[in-house]
Amino acid sequence: MAxxxxxGAWYNPYAPPIFASPAPPPAPLPLPAFPQDRPWWMAPPVLxxxxxxxxxxxxxxxxxxxxxxxxxAPLIFPPAPADAAGQGAPxxxxxxxxxxxxxxxxxxxxxxxxxxxxxxxxxxxxxxxxLGDAYAPAGMTDIGPPLIGDGGxxxxxxxxxxxxADIGSQLAYRYIHGLLTLPQRAIEAxxxxxxxxxxxxxxxxxxxxxxxxxxxxxxxxxxxLATMGGAGAVPARANTRRAGLTGARQGAAEAGTATKxxxxxxxxxxxxxxxxxxxxxxxxxxxxxxxxxxxxLGTTRTPAGRSIMFHxxxxxxxxPKGRIPMSAEDVDQVxxxxxxxxxxxxxxxxxxxxIENSNMPGRxxxxxxxxxxxxxxxxxxxRQQAK
Amino acid sequence: xxxxxxxxxxQRFVSGADTSISVVHEIEAVLDDWFPDDDYVxxxxxxxxxxxxxxxxxxFDKAEISQRLIQTLKHLSA
Numbered sequence: 321m322a323x324x325x326x327x328g329a330w331y332n333p334y335a336p337p338i339f340a341s342p343a344p345p346p347a348p349l350p351l352p353a354f355p356q357d358r359p360w361w362m363a364p365p366v367l368x369x370x371x372x373x374x375x376x377x378x379x380x381x382x383x384x385x386x387x388x389x390x391x392x393a394p395l396i397f398p399p400a401p402a403d404a405a406g407q408g409a410p411x412x413x414x415x416x417x418x419x420x421x422x423x424x425x426x427x428x429x430x431x432x433x434x435x436x437x438x439x440x441x442x443x444x445x446x447x448x449x450x451l452g453d454a455y456a457p458a459g460m461t462d463i464g465p466p467l468i469g470d471g472g473x474x475x476x477x478x479x480x481x482x483x484x485a486d487i488g489s490q491l492a493y494r495y496i497h498g499l500l501t502l503p504q505r506a507i508e509a510x511x512x513x514x515x516x517x518x519x520x521x522x523x524x525x526x527x528x529x530x531x532x533x534x535x536x537x538x539x540x541x542x543x544x545l546a547t548m549g550g551a552g553a554v555p556a557r558a559n560t561r562r563a564g565l566t567g568a569r570q571g572a573a574e575a576g577t578a579t580k581x582x583x584x585x586x587x588x589x590x591x592x593x594x595x596x597x598x599x600x601x602x603x604x605x606x607x608x609x610x611x612x613x614x615x616x617l618g619t620t621r622t623p624a625g626r627s628i629m630f631h632x633x634x635x636x637x638x639x640p641k642g643r644i645p646m647s648a649e650d651v652d653q654v655x656x657x658x659x660x661x662x663x664x665x666x667x668x669x670x671x672x673x674x675i676e677n678s679n680m681p682g683r684x685x686x687x688x689x690x691x692x693x694x695x696x697x698x699x700x701x702x703r704q705q706a707k
Numbered sequence: 708x709x710x711x712x713x714x715x716x717x718q719r720f721v722s723g724a725d726t727s728i729s730v731v732h733e734i735e736a737v738l739d740d741w742f743p744d745d746d747y748v749x750x751x752x753x754x755x756x757x758x759x760x761x762x763x764x765x766x767f768d769k770a771e772i773s774q775r776l777i778q779t780l781k782h783l784s785a
Contacts (some may be wrong), residue, residue: 629765640728640732641736642733642735642736642737663750665750665753667765674753685753687753695765697765698757699756700752
């Protein structure tokens with residue numbers, strides 16, 4: 321496929337025109353000879369020869385394109401000296417001098433009146449150019465109106481144009497206004513959101529309302545309890561001020577000794593607990609399964625060196641209903657004396673194996689990971705073992 | 708405990724009324740006692756033994772256990 325190219329000529333003002341130029345104007349009509357019955361002052365002006373500027377003549381920069389000074393009337397020179405025939409032949413053939421139009425306003429670009437724009441079949445030095453803003457020197461070709469206007473600063477425009485400009489200006493004003501007021505509106509929205517979640521703030525409470533108390537205290541209590549562990553199930557969430565104080569009291573009671581020992585208020589105890597929790601460890605506190613397993617069993621390893629995970633340790637110590645406790649030595653005995661792999665199960669984090677020792681009472685089972693076989697995931701020790 | 712009782716426990720867990728680990732342990736014990744030779748039920752028992760409300764490494768959470776219990780009930784009623 322041919323690659324499309326663009327030479328940029330359509331916008332380049334110096335590029336040759338794409339469209340054909342208008343047809344050249346017809347050649348000037350042959351001018352008639354100066355009638356001899358006319359007086360001499362009706363003859364066309366005869367410009368002085370080039371370089372013949374005298375002391376009283378203006379410089380070239382003060383002359384019209386036709387050679388006349390600005391604001392002066394056309395000069396009428398006496399007829400040329402008689403030739404050999406004794407007749408005073410004019411230097412230039414006679415043609416009617418058109419009425420010079422008034423000087424066009426340099427700002428107003430309204431088209432000139434038809435009177436001024438009417439083309440003259442015979443061009444003169446004062447012919448009004450169709451551009452309407454200047455006198456065109458003699459000999460210039462009339463090429464019609466400009467292809468690109470200058471915008472017309474005083475042009476009143478059309479009704480739809482003015483309406484579109486009005487709408488556009490209003491839209492621009494609203495956009496800029498919204499842009500400038502965005503930070504303040506964001507602050508107000510955040511304030512309303514916080515008041516919705518944690519109750520009204522000090523600025524939104526009137527004098528008739530009860531004294532305002534910081535609603536973040538019960539939230540801090542909840543975080544502190546979660547950090548300290550063991551009390552995570554206590555919902556100290558506060559959606560209102562009253563519920564917040566209730567949660568604070570519950571949180572302080574769960575936190576332990578602070579309330580009983582010092583006799584301070586629940587809120588103070590909660591704040592104290594929150595401070596201790598935040599100071600003791602980072603927030604939020606991650607669950608440490610190894611520490612929990614060690615707290616349950618005193619160790620995280622079996623005598624054979626297998627790792628006991630927290631869930632298995634929990635079931636070994638706190639046997640579920642219908643099960644009996646199981647020691648770390650029992651786990652090693654099941655795995656070392658396994659009679660069969662009861663099941664191989666899929667798990668997103670890795671397959672697991674259920675190992676069974678049918679020689680032990682109750683046929684206990686231990687679930688380990690398939691990859692290493694050294695991590696005890698859970699145990700199943702049926703009650704039949706006690707029989 | 709009858710099948711209806713197992714269904715009641717499963718319904719409590721699946722509906723979210725009680726997703727505690729004790730309920731799951733109760734279902735696990737009953738299924739293990741009643742269907743020791745059913746491989747499908749034994750696999751369910753193994754999964755129930757690996758249930759933890761928040762999940763964990765090599766453990767199953769509520770969503771997985773709920774789906775397995777529903778399929779187990781369909782298996783038992785078939």
